[in-house]
Amino acid sequence: MVTTVSRTDDVRARAEAALARSGVELGAVKGDALAARTPITGAELFGLRADTVEGVDRAVEAAHAAFLGWRSVPAPVRGALVKRFGELLGEHKEHLADLVTVEAGKIRSEALGEVQEMIDICDFAVGLSRQLYGRTMPSERPGHRLMETWHPLGVVGVISAFNFPVAVWAWNAAVALVCGDTVVWKPSELTPLTALACTALLDRAIAETGAPAHLNQIVLGGAEIGERLVDSPLVPLVSATGSTRMGRAVGPRVAARFGRSILELGGNNAAVVTPSADLDLTVNAAVFAAAGTAGQRCTTLRRLIVHDDVADAVVERLTAAYGRLPIGDPFQESTLVGPLVSEASYARMRSALDRAVEEGGTLCAGGERQLAEAAPGGYYVRPALVRMPAQTAVVREETFAPILYVLTYRDLDEAIRLHNDVPQGLSSGIFTADQREAERFLAVDGADCGIVNVNIGTSGAEIGGAFGGEKETGGGRESGSDAWRAYMRRATNTVNYSGRVALAQGVDFSQ
Structure with missing residues (x-):
C-alpha cells in the first residue's frame, strides 16, 4: 500500500507555523548559510543562518559564565526550571x-512519541533534582566521617543526530540542568528547525522561572x-550521538584534553527467535523494530536469528507483513513507513x-523505491527482508536503512x-x-x-532505564x-571530629 505525498509549499507552511507558535522569530534565524530541507519531498524549505567557529567559542x-552562578542554585530550584520546560513541551x-x-x-x-520522551525525561529529572545522593562510608579511623559528594561538572556539549532530533538532546539537557x-x-x-523550536521554549522557561540566561x-x-x-x-x-566513524573522531579528541565523553554510536541489533516463541507476538514486534522510522534508528532490528524449526514460518509471515506496510507521506495517519532522510541513504541501502x-543472500521482500513520480526528490522504499546463509561481511556492518537479515541456528x-x-553492542532481544x-x-555469557x-x-527504550x-x-x-x-x-x-590526628592504615608520623 502506497499513500500520497504533501506538496513542498504545504510542508513549508506547516514548518513556519510550528516555528512561530513555538516562539521562534523567523526573521532572526533565516539566512543563506544552511539549508532547511524536508525528506518528505526532498526540497529545500528555506535558508538559515549558521554559526562560525568564533561563534562556538562565544556560545x-x-x-560557562552562566554555569558559575547556576552551580550554586539548589538542585530542587534547578528542577523548577526543568518542570516548567516540560509543561511548555506539553503545550x-x-x-x-x-x-x-x-x-x-x-x-x-x-513524532508525537519523540516529543513525549522529552516530557518524560523532564518529569524524571525533576524527581532527580531531590535525589542526587552521595554515600557515607564507615571510616577505619575513630572520630572520622567518610563520605562522597557530587558537584556540577560544567558546560556539557551535546551533538545530536537527525533521527532523534529532539529527544536525545532532552535526555542530556534535562539531566544536565538539574545537575x-x-x-x-x-x-x-x-534538523536545525526542531532545535530552534526547543531552544525557544527552553529560553521561555528560563525567563519565566528567573533562571540565569544562556x-x-x-x-x-x-x-x-x-x-x-x-x-x-x-x-x-x-555527549555525542552518531555513527561509529564519528565516535572514532570525537572520542580521542576529547580524551586528548582529558575531557569526558558519552558516546552513543552504531547499533547492529539482533533478536533470537526460539522454537517456543509466540510467532504472532514475534512478527509484530520485529516489523516495528525493523521498519519503524524507515529503519533509521540506532536500535533498529537489523538481524533476526531464527531457529531452523520455525525459520520458514517466520520468513513467510514477515514477507506478508512487509507487503502490507503503508508507505508514504508521514503526515498521513495511515502511513507506517515514511521516507529515508536523503538520496545518499537510499544509495547505501541499495x-x-x-x-x-x-x-x-536471497531477497524475500522489499528494497524497491516507491513514489518516485509523485516525489522525485523523496526517497521512499519498501523495507527489505533478506535471508542469509551465514553472517557475512555486509551483515556485520550497520546499514542505516530498513534491511532485516534473517539467519538460522540449531542450538x-x-x-x-x-x-x-x-x-x-547496543540493543538485543530474545523471543521465547x-x-x-x-x-x-540475560546471563553474563x-x-x-x-x-x-x-x-x-x-527499539522502544524507556526513560527510566539507562540507555547505551x-x-x-x-x-x-x-x-x-x-x-x-x-x-x-x-x-x-573526610571529616575529622576526634580532636587528634589519626592516619590511615595505622601510620605513625609523630616522631
Whole structure:
C-alpha cells in the first residue's frame, strides 16, 4: 500500500507555523548559510543562518559564565526550571511533532512519541533534582566521617543526530540542568528547525522561572562547528550521538584534553527467535523494530536469528507483513513507513542489498523505491527482508536503512555466538516461552549488549532505564537509572571530629 505525498509549499507552511507558535522569530534565524530541507519531498524549505567557529567559542564562554552562578542554585530550584520546560513541551507537543515530521520524516505517531520522551525525561529529572545522593562510608579511623559528594561538572556539549532530533538532546539537557550544568547544543545540520523550536521554549522557561540566561546555547552548522565544540577546554563533557566513524573522531579528541565523553554510536541489533516463541507476538514486534522510522534508528532490528524449526514460518509471515506496510507521506495517519532522510541513504541501502545478494543472500521482500513520480526528490522504499546463509561481511556492518537479515541456528549457544559476533553492542532481544532460554540470554555469557530484552523488540527504550551500549556502540549511558553521575564530579570527603590526628592504615608520623 502506497499513500500520497504533501506538496513542498504545504510542508513549508506547516514548518513556519510550528516555528512561530513555538516562539521562534523567523526573521532572526533565516539566512543563506544552511539549508532547511524536508525528506518528505526532498526540497529545500528555506535558508538559515549558521554559526562560525568564533561563534562556538562565544556560545561556550556564555554557557560557562552562566554555569558559575547556576552551580550554586539548589538542585530542587534547578528542577523548577526543568518542570516548567516540560509543561511548555506539553503545550507545544503538536507543533514540535510537526517539525520532527517535516525534518526527519517520522510518521505522526513516532513524532508525537519523540516529543513525549522529552516530557518524560523532564518529569524524571525533576524527581532527580531531590535525589542526587552521595554515600557515607564507615571510616577505619575513630572520630572520622567518610563520605562522597557530587558537584556540577560544567558546560556539557551535546551533538545530536537527525533521527532523534529532539529527544536525545532532552535526555542530556534535562539531566544536565538539574545537575547544575549548562549546555551547548550542536544539532544535526539536517534538523536545525526542531532545535530552534526547543531552544525557544527552553529560553521561555528560563525567563519565566528567573533562571540565569544562556543556560542552553545552540550552534548551527556542519562538522567544523562540532569539532570546535569537541576541542573546547571549557567543555568538560561531550555527549555525542552518531555513527561509529564519528565516535572514532570525537572520542580521542576529547580524551586528548582529558575531557569526558558519552558516546552513543552504531547499533547492529539482533533478536533470537526460539522454537517456543509466540510467532504472532514475534512478527509484530520485529516489523516495528525493523521498519519503524524507515529503519533509521540506532536500535533498529537489523538481524533476526531464527531457529531452523520455525525459520520458514517466520520468513513467510514477515514477507506478508512487509507487503502490507503503508508507505508514504508521514503526515498521513495511515502511513507506517515514511521516507529515508536523503538520496545518499537510499544509495547505501541499495549497495548493501546488492552486496547481500553477492554474498549468497536471497531477497524475500522489499528494497524497491516507491513514489518516485509523485516525489522525485523523496526517497521512499519498501523495507527489505533478506535471508542469509551465514553472517557475512555486509551483515556485520550497520546499514542505516530498513534491511532485516534473517539467519538460522540449531542450538541456543550457536544463536548467542551469532548474536555477539558483530562489532556493535547496543540493543538485543530474545523471543521465547522458555524461562531457561530467557535467563541464559540475560546471563553474563549471554547477549553482550547494553540493552537486553525478552519478548520485546530492540527499539522502544524507556526513560527510566539507562540507555547505551558496548563495544563500538561507545559505552556511554544517558537518560535514566544513575546516568546522572556522568554529568557531575565526585568528591570524597573526610571529616575529622576526634580532636587528634589519626592516619590511615595505622601510620605513625609523630616522631
